[in-house]
Each structure stands twice: as C-alpha cells, then as structure tokens.
Amino acid sequence: MLADRVSQAVGKGFNIPPPPSVSIRVFGSSEIAFSHFKSVELQQGLSVPSPRDEAFVFNVPLASARYSVVSIDGLRQSVVQDPGKAYLFDLTSKNEVSLDTAYDSIRIHLPQSTIDGMAFEKGLPRVGGLWSRQLGQEDRTLYLIAQMVLPTILGSVQLTTAFMEYVALAVHDHVINTYSGMQKAERVSGGLTPWQARRTFDFIEANLSNDPSIAVLSQECGISASYFARAFRTTLGMAPHQWITRRRVERAKSLMAESKESLADISAACGFVDQSHFGRHFLKLEGTSPAQWRRRRVGG
Incomplete structure (x- = not known):
C-alpha cells in the first residue's frame, strides 16, 4: 500500500518514527497518500533524499517552520513555511532540507501515474508535470483539505470510503487546474440520467450497512468516478458521502x-x-x- 511505503521512506529520510499515513485508491491502482509530518526534536544535518520517483509531494504546513536549508538538486535557499501555503517538491529531483527545526504539516504524496489516470478519466491530455510559481504558493484549498484529513490520519475520526474518495478527487481536480498549466476543465452541466440516479439510489439503499464507494457507484452507472462525483452533486445538491x-x-x-x-x-x-x-x-x-x-x- 502506498501509505506504508511513503511512511517508511519519510521516517528514514528525516530520522523520525514513520509518520501516520493513509492512502486512498481513487480508481484502478491509482492512489494518493496523506501523512502527518511532525517533529519537535531539532537535529543536525540534512534529510536523506527520498529515492527518485515519478511523483510529487505537497507539504502543507499546519504551523510555521523555518528551514535554514532547502536544497533542490544542489540549489540551496532558506525557507519559512507558513500555514495557508503549499510547498511543491518533484521527487525526480534530489530534495534535502535541514533538520534544525520543529515542523507540523500534512504531506500529500501524488504519483505521476495517478495524475495521468485522472487526466485520462476527464478526457484531458497527459499532464507532463506540476509546477508552482515559487517554493511556497498561497493555496487555501490544500490547507483546508489538510485540516480536514488530519483527524482521519490520526485515527480520531472514522470517515467513509466515499468521503475519502471525494477528498482525493478534489485534490486531483485542484492540482491539475492549479499546478499543471492546463486550462481549467469544463464543469459537468448535467446531472445523472434518471436510470443512473435510480441505480445509484437502489445500490446505496442495498449497501448502507457496508461502505459504498464512489468507485463502485460510478461503475454501476457506467461513468468515471470524477464525472460521477460532479454529476451526483448536480443532481442532489450534495456530495455522495453526504x-x-x-x-x-x-x-x-x-x-x-x-x-x-x-x-x-x-x-x-x-x-x-x-x-x-x-x-x-x-x-x-x-x-x-x-x-x-x-x-x-x-x-x-
């Protein structure tokens, strides 16, 4: 599972216990992982670079942290990470940061394969990569999502599969629209067809004691998960998990x-x-x- 791999890699790289992490499977084998990245112990030296990977990381601070060194492929700078901003790192680069600070943030691990799969579902061309205008971009959306998923990562609140899938789909939509340089995709103007709505309602009623997911509901309707989530909200005025x-x-x-x-x-x-x-x-x-x-x- 992606969450386990990410947790072990982060723990090793930053010399901390593997952080609590959760992963969400959006469609097929595509996953996204969220970790609570926190330490109050100041250490010497730099983090160990993660193994190079076709993936991106968004570090979303919950509290301010001052890094004396942030090195990306040898280019060094000092960075103050503040809540309300998102810090994008490409894992095909060699990323190192100083360990001489306390930090508390949500780390979002987004594989390139998941970005590609989402673009394909939406009928978009392949997203070649993600970029930010600077290291630390104002992003209230990811900040709110980080606060939303924290209780689930810590295990203090149990949320339905449909809710977590909805969060993951929202992250994908936002990231593709904000960091890929692509024009924002058109919103679904129509809702579910009558037969799709009836099949959805019947399936939910028959499976309330289980944990019906957006992935399964969209398959029942013969449409993609992302399209289903938007069409459902258009039809009902609320998200599937609600x-x-x-x-x-x-x-x-x-x-x-x-x-x-x-x-x-x-x-x-x-x-x-x-x-x-x-x-x-x-x-x-x-x-x-x-x-x-x-x-x-x-x-x-």
Whole structure:
C-alpha cells in the first residue's frame, strides 16, 4: 500500500518514527497518500533524499517552520513555511532540507501515474508535470483539505470510503487546474440520467450497512468516478458521502421507532463505524442525540 511505503521512506529520510499515513485508491491502482509530518526534536544535518520517483509531494504546513536549508538538486535557499501555503517538491529531483527545526504539516504524496489516470478519466491530455510559481504558493484549498484529513490520519475520526474518495478527487481536480498549466476543465452541466440516479439510489439503499464507494457507484452507472462525483452533486445538491450519511440516519430513525434494538446494534446495521460515529452524525442532522430522539418518538 502506498501509505506504508511513503511512511517508511519519510521516517528514514528525516530520522523520525514513520509518520501516520493513509492512502486512498481513487480508481484502478491509482492512489494518493496523506501523512502527518511532525517533529519537535531539532537535529543536525540534512534529510536523506527520498529515492527518485515519478511523483510529487505537497507539504502543507499546519504551523510555521523555518528551514535554514532547502536544497533542490544542489540549489540551496532558506525557507519559512507558513500555514495557508503549499510547498511543491518533484521527487525526480534530489530534495534535502535541514533538520534544525520543529515542523507540523500534512504531506500529500501524488504519483505521476495517478495524475495521468485522472487526466485520462476527464478526457484531458497527459499532464507532463506540476509546477508552482515559487517554493511556497498561497493555496487555501490544500490547507483546508489538510485540516480536514488530519483527524482521519490520526485515527480520531472514522470517515467513509466515499468521503475519502471525494477528498482525493478534489485534490486531483485542484492540482491539475492549479499546478499543471492546463486550462481549467469544463464543469459537468448535467446531472445523472434518471436510470443512473435510480441505480445509484437502489445500490446505496442495498449497501448502507457496508461502505459504498464512489468507485463502485460510478461503475454501476457506467461513468468515471470524477464525472460521477460532479454529476451526483448536480443532481442532489450534495456530495455522495453526504447523501449516504443522510440515508443511514433515516434508516436508523426507522429502526429506533420500530424496534427495541440497542443503539449500538442499530449503528452497526446502518453502516456507522460505532455508536459514537452514529451519534455525531445524528446530532448534526437532527439537532438531538439518538437516545433523546427515541425517547420523544416512542414516548418512553
């Protein structure tokens, strides 16, 4: 898995324990990896360059860090990395940074093969590479995404496959549009066809207790994952993972009203990770806890 390879390489290169990482498979064998890249210990010397790879890394700081040396193919400079910016590194280059600073950031590892696959899905020509105007480009989108995925990387929040796929697709769209020099692709103007919408809804309802993914839903409709995600939002006004969560909550309400099953059993039957996960989403959508809703509903 890409996350494991990235974690081991980063740990070795920066002389830190392998950072917690997650990877998302978007389509086929294409993956993207997110790591929580953090250290509070100052060290001597430079990092060990990663093995050359057809891939790119975006370092998205969560806190400011001052590197006395950032060396790219021998060209050295000092860099202050600030939150709200993204720092792009091409792993076909020899990249080294000084270890004499504390840092806290999200590292996004994006293979060239994944970029190519995404461009192909969107009917775009091959993206030859990624470039930024300077080392450190204002990028609020990647900063918000970094904050969004951090709890999942740390394991404090469990998110659905559909949500993580949606995040990965958003990263791909944003990166291709912002860093490839290509013109922004046209947005999908139409939504799902009636038969695609019905097949999607039926599949979701039949698989709520599992973890329906955008990849599988798009296959059911005979379209690409990226096209499906945009067409679904056009049709429903929300992302697939949001719709899935709403349907899970609705099914849970039916079970709470019609049965005496425990909330833990209902959580599992509706596809939530655990009762806490169920409670958070129920409170967000209904404005009350499942237990309170049940007491009012059944009068007990």
